[in-house]
Amino acid sequence: MIRDITIGQYYPVASPIHRLDARVKLAITFIYIVTLFFVDSFIGYFFVMLSLGAVIASSKVPLRFMLRGIKSIMVIIVFTMIINLFTTKGETLLLEIGFLRITWEGVAVALKMSIRLVFLIVGSSVLTLTTTPIHLTDGIESILKPFSKIGVPSHEIAMMMTIALRFIPTLLDETDKIMKAQQARGADFDTGTLKEKAQSLIPILVPLFISAFRRAEELATAMEARCYHGGENRTRMHVVSIGRRDFVAFAVTAVYVCIIFLLRHAAEIVPFWI
Amino acid sequence: MKMVRAQQLSYEYIKTVEKDGVTTEQKLQALKNVNISVEKGEFVAVLGHNGSGKSTFAKHINALLCPTGGTLWVKEMDTKNEELVWDIRQSAGMVFQNPDNQLVATVVEEDIAFGPENLGIESSEIRKRVDDALEQVRMTEFATFTPSKLSGGQKQRIAIAGVLAMKPDCIVLDEPTAMLDPIGRREVMETVHRLNREEGITIILITHYMDEAVRADRVYVIDDGDVVLNGTPKEVFSNVEALKGYGLDVPQVTEVAYLLRREGIPIPADILTVEEMVGALCQLRSTI
Numbered sequence: 001m002i003r004d005i006t007i008g009q010y011y012p013v014a015s016p017i018h019r020l021d022a023r024v025k026l027a028i029t030f031i032y033i034v035t036l037f038f039v040d041s042f043i044g045y046f047f048v049m050l051s052l053g054a055v056i057a058s059s060k061v062p063l064r065f066m067l068r069g070i071k072s073i074m075v076i077i078v079f080t081m082i083i084n085l086f087t088t089k090g091e092t093l094l095l096e097i098g099f100l101r102i103t104w105e106g107v108a109v110a111l112k113m114s115i116r117l118v119f120l121i122v123g124s125s126v127l128t129l130t131t132t133p134i135h136l137t138d139g140i141e142s143i144l145k146p147f148s149k150i151g152v153p154s155h156e157i158a159m160m161m162t163i164a165l166r167f168i169p170t171l172l173d174e175t176d177k178i179m180k181a182q183q184a185r186g187a188d189f190d191t192g193t194l195k196e197k198a199q200s201l202i203p204i205l206v207p208l209f210i211s212a213f214r215r216a217e218e219l220a221t222a223m224e225a226r227c228y229h230g231g232e233n234r235t236r237m238h239v240v241s242i243g244r245r246d247f248v249a250f251a252v253t254a255v256y257v258c259i260i261f262l263l264r265h266a267a268e269i270v271p272f273w274i
Numbered sequence: 275m276k277m278v279r280a281q282q283l284s285y286e287y288i289k290t291v292e293k294d295g296v297t298t299e300q301k302l303q304a305l306k307n308v309n310i311s312v313e314k315g316e317f318v319a320v321l322g323h324n325g326s327g328k329s330t331f332a333k334h335i336n337a338l339l340c341p342t343g344g345t346l347w348v349k350e351m352d353t354k355n356e357e358l359v360w361d362i363r364q365s366a367g368m369v370f371q372n373p374d375n376q377l378v379a380t381v382v383e384e385d386i387a388f389g390p391e392n393l394g395i396e397s398s399e400i401r402k403r404v405d406d407a408l409e410q411v412r413m414t415e416f417a418t419f420t421p422s423k424l425s426g427g428q429k430q431r432i433a434i435a436g437v438l439a440m441k442p443d444c445i446v447l448d449e450p451t452a453m454l455d456p457i458g459r460r461e462v463m464e465t466v467h468r469l470n471r472e473e474g475i476t477i478i479l480i481t482h483y484m485d486e487a488v489r490a491d492r493v494y495v496i497d498d499g500d501v502v503l504n505g506t507p508k509e510v511f512s513n514v515e516a517l518k519g520y521g522l523d524v525p526q527v528t529e530v531a532y533l534l535r536r537e538g539i540p541i542p543a544d545i546l547t548v549e550e551m552v553g554a555l556c557q558l559r560s561t562i
Binding site (some may be wrong): 133134162163165166169170172215218219221222223224225226227228231233234235236237238239 | 284286326336340363364367368370372374375376377378379380381384387388390391392393394395396397400401403420421422436437440
């Protein structure tokens with residue numbers, strides 16, 4: 001059961017979105033998230049949905065993979081919806097139960113907020129589903145590089161992410177082994193009260209931590225033996241380069257941003273419920 | 275020029291022992307005046323049981339440890355000279371016991387590129403070296419695999435490729451097969467022998483498997499931080515009793531030869547392989 005956990009949900013197909021430079025995808029995702037907060041009309045959201053749909057279609061990743069991320073934040077979406085539904089002050093009363101007032105404005109805000117959340121999650125899923133973890137870390141390293149002058153350890157951050165990704169399967173295997181060893185000696189992880197269940201995790205976590213520290217030390221020695229001395233004077237085998245495809249992506253994003261802002265002003269002259 | 279030369283090499287460390295709430299410091303000698311010299315292109319095996327100091331010796335060759343007495347030279351570079359550390363590590367690569375704890379990247383080819391990337395080599399040259407190294411360990415079709423999907427023997431071959439990509443003159447392997455199954459052991463040993471034979475890379479194999487030492491050019495036996503025996507495998511393994519005294523086994527056939535000799539059967543003491551044994555026994559029968 002422990003093997004079901006996957007980190008880095010990359011979906012390997014060949015598509016124009018997959019081939020984009022990771023830095024470009026990171027930047028566009030960032031722009032997308034920021035502009036999402038400027039959308040305030042249903043027409044705007046309809047346009048976002050169309051654009052997102054077009055991107056998903058060209059990424060060749062099945063829609064259900066994109067929507068999988070929503071499930072995990074369903075609770076948050078429902079919670080935001082309820083809060084907004086009852087707390088938004090409005091004019092047109094829809095329903096009144098005791099002290100709870102639901103207005104048309106409240107319904108509109110609640111809907112918009114949850115749509116925004118869904119788009120946020122689906123949009124960032126596009127990034128993680130179409131970019132390998134390595135390209136993503138390389139992209140982050142390269143974006144952070146200019147900030148290393150002001151003390152941001154860009155190379156170290158990327159290195160830590162790479163090593164973490166490398167050791168997740170190893171440590172998962174190890175956890176599995178330790179759990180089986182404990183179960184063979186009569187340990188019970190599945191029954192009992194929450195407190196008992198939590199307590200039964202201690203004999204798993206202690207050996208796991210000890211082994212992780214030992215691994216870390218051995219890995220550090222092995223890295224030193226291979227001449228690792230930080231990011232200074234280090235070269236890379238894969239040199240990332242921005243191509244024509246990436247400029248096209250930026251141009252499309254620019255058009256998208258323009259339309260978002262145009263729709264925002266359009267919203268000023270049409271009623272709130274559109 | 276000697277590849278590796280150790281002269282009166284000693285290594286001391288302080289171990290803190292806690293007993294009944296009192297901590298005492300104990301001075302321990304892991305290596306005592308070790309003299310070892312390895313020629314270029316040689317295949318040397320260093321034998322010893324657990325805690326004999328053989329791994330400590332291996333770490334000195336890679337300048338991971340600095341001697342507390344005596345000197346060790348790699349290609350005439352003194353490992354005590356801090357300015358030469360990177361040159362030494364590039365010339366004498368190291369492969370460790372646990373295949374999982376020495377691979378850095380999530381993709382095989384990225385991991386092999388790690389060493390050359392650290393050396394600051396140009397990216398097109400790294401690409402070439404990675405492809406060559408993969409070819410040398412016969413792992414080309416696994417270039418884009420993730421290490422966690424490979425077997426122990428395959429991971430160890432990737433670790434060897436990672437060292438090869440740094441173009442070393444010498445590879446030190448510290449018990450590379452201790453955590454592998456028999457198939458993995460064979461894969462790794464074949465790879466190491468091929469590199470020695472075809473690429474002329476000096477191999478220093480630290481091991482406690484006698485069978486692996488049999489095919490070496492020269493064998494050193496370390497016990498309690500001291501070189502107690504050295505010579506060709508035949509010379510070393512004929513000292514069956516001495517080896518047993520150091521907590522080591524001899525290859526199975528050598529053991530049989532030793533037992534036969536003890537029973538008064540005239541058979542050479544330096545038999546190492548089954549073929550030699552068969553030859554010796556046939557010869558014996560024809561003389562009767």
